[in-house]
Amino acid sequence: MPARFLPKDFYHALEEAVGSANFRHADNIPQSALGDWSTERGGTPCALVTPRDTAAVSAVLRLCHQHHVPVVPQGGLSGLAGGAVPSEGSVLLSLARMDQIEEIDTSSSLMVVEAGCILQRIQDAAQNAGYYFALDLGARGSCQIGGNISTNAGGNRVIRYGMTRDLVLGLEVVFADGTILPMMNRMPKNNAALDLKHLFIGSEGTLGVITRAVLKLHPGVCGANTALVALPEFDSVTRLISHAQFMLSGRLTAFELMWNDYYQAVIDGTGQKPPLATDYPLYALIDMQGADPDGERSAFEAMLETAFETSIISDATIAQSHREIETFWSLRDGVSEILSLRAPVISFDVSVPRSRIGDCVDEIRAALTQAFPKLPTVFFGHAGDSNIHLVAGPIDQFDPTGKNIERAVYEIIRTYGGSVSAEHGIGLHKKPWLSYSRSETELATLRLLKRSFDPKEILNPGKVLS
Structure with missing residues (x-):
């Protein structure tokens, strides 16, 4: 109205x-x-x-x-x-003024917060209590936990700790008619019928408004062992992930992949001295956080040494200080410089099965080169959790609206059985492409849920579903 x-x-x-x-x-x-x-x-x-x-x-x-x-x-x-x-x-x-941390229960490894609490405040509070809240993403200083939950945010640590969904024990949600649904579970095990909170995690505010949450905390970390490695081909990527996970007993915290075009673009855009030569096909930023990084360093180095001896990696450099760790991560976070220098751009957040990432990227690159010769592109992503990011642009001379570029990319993602949204949600922007990742039966079920929870369709109308 x-x-x-x-x-x-x-x-x-x-x-x-x-x-x-x-x-x-x-x-x-x-x-x-x-x-x-x-x-x-x-x-x-x-x-x-x-x-x-x-x-x-x-x-x-x-x-x-x-x-x-x-x-x-x-x-x-x-x-x-x-x-x-x-x-x-x-x-x-x-929800900005509902920003309180209500409780930190160290004996149960959990935290109770209001939905408007800034992610970084939650991280800092957990750290001050000797614990670790594992969700982390670039917008940590401004994003709110309610938004993170409603979009099921991913970020840098999914390979070890999972998506936001895996970090939520309980929720409080308000329905469209004002009814308050209390689901403030505090236990990892609660199998008393269907766990309703999962209907609201990732629903982008279309089924109810999240107001409070019970969050899972992990043991505190005191630092990390971090390395930047160069790889000869994509097959080495999947081999290295498996190798690292095995030798580090599942403690691999991050695996950030950068194709050569991205690595070169960041080096050029920031003027940073490259930690490794710029002529390798692929680079990976590997991170293992822990309570005793010095004590764990020998295991980390042994993992890399074995990878080098078996020709999985071509070169590597290990961070020797916290400052060097930040320098390595600045390469991965340098996407902001690329977005600024190449505007207007179109960005993609997609996922395909990990074993098929290399072929998928090659096919996308070839399709865009054929349709839009000389269109600049860079590829990077979390990779260990099947997530690929692509930035194409400047697009103004090729496809000003970006729709044809999107179609070319999403058509390929669909053939690989992938997702048009790995971690950023659907909102308005990806609504036209949702059917590329969800069957008509799934979409019909989602519409049924929407009608059941919000019969007047007042909650975030026009988003996610048509």
């Missing part, structure tokens, strides 16, 4: 539900609330509310449900798929 048709008492009730300090009318909404880190732009919202507790969230949703007003939940607005941009005439529901 467009904002101009809403009665004044609706706005009065909305303001009363959250308090005048937490209510903004359409003409007073900051520009920062109108978009995320994607290029997607939505409609014009009618209001912005920032409730301070679950009861206020419930009151807002109950009111909007009664008046058929769409609601768009917002976290840190660091998403890359347009999942939190406004729908036309919507109430923006920001």
Whole structure:
């Protein structure tokens, strides 16, 4: 319902539900609330509310449900798929002021937090308590845990600790009609019927609004052994992952893969001295975190030595200090420089079975070269968890909207049985391609869930599903 048709008492009730300090009318909404880190732009919202507790969230949703007003939940607005941009005439529901760490239970290795808590605060609080919260991604300083959960965020440590889904023990969720669903489980084992929290993890705010969470903590880490290695071909990548996992007893924390085009682009873009020569086909950043990195160093070095002796790797350099570790990671994080220097670009976040990544990248590269000669591309990714990233651009001289480039890439991903979204969600941006990764039966089931949980379709309308 467009904002101009809403009665004044609706706005009065909305303001009363959250308090005048937490209510903004359409003409007073900051520009920062109108978009995320994607290029997607939505409609014009009618209001912005920032409730301070679950009861206020419930009151807002109950009111909007009664008046058929769409609601768009917002976290840190660091998403890359347009999942939190406004729908036309919507109430923006920001969780930013629900940012408390309620409890750290060290005896049970868990933390209870509100959904608006910034990821880095959670990481720091866990570390100060002698523990480790394993989710980590570049937006750690601004993303909120509720958004991480609602998109099932991935990040740098999935190979060892899993996706966000694997780090959540319990949730509190508010339905579209304001009903509060308490699922604040605190136990790793709870097999008392279906675990409903999984319906909301990764649902991008379309089935309910996450307000609180119980998070799983891991034993604290004091540092890492880190190496940058060069590889002769993609078969060596899969061999090295298996070799490292075996020799390190599953303690491999990160395996970040960079093709030569990416490595060269980062070196050129940052002016950084290359730790390894720039003429190898592939590079991998290998990381093993632990409580005693000095004591574990011999095992890490032995793993690399054996890999070199068996010709899995062509060259390697081991970080000798925390500063060198940061230097190695700056190569992987240098994608921001590439995005800036090559704008406008189109970025991809896809996954295919790990054994087929090499062939898939070769096929994508060949298809783009044939369709768009001289289009610059770089390939990189987490690889150990099947995730590939691709940045193509500048695209303005080749395909200004990027749609034809997207089609070429996603057609190939579909033939490999892959996913058009490995870790960033669907939102608005990838909605046209969702059927490339989900069968019609799966999509029909998702629509059935949507109708069951949100019959008036007020929650994040237009996102994920058509």
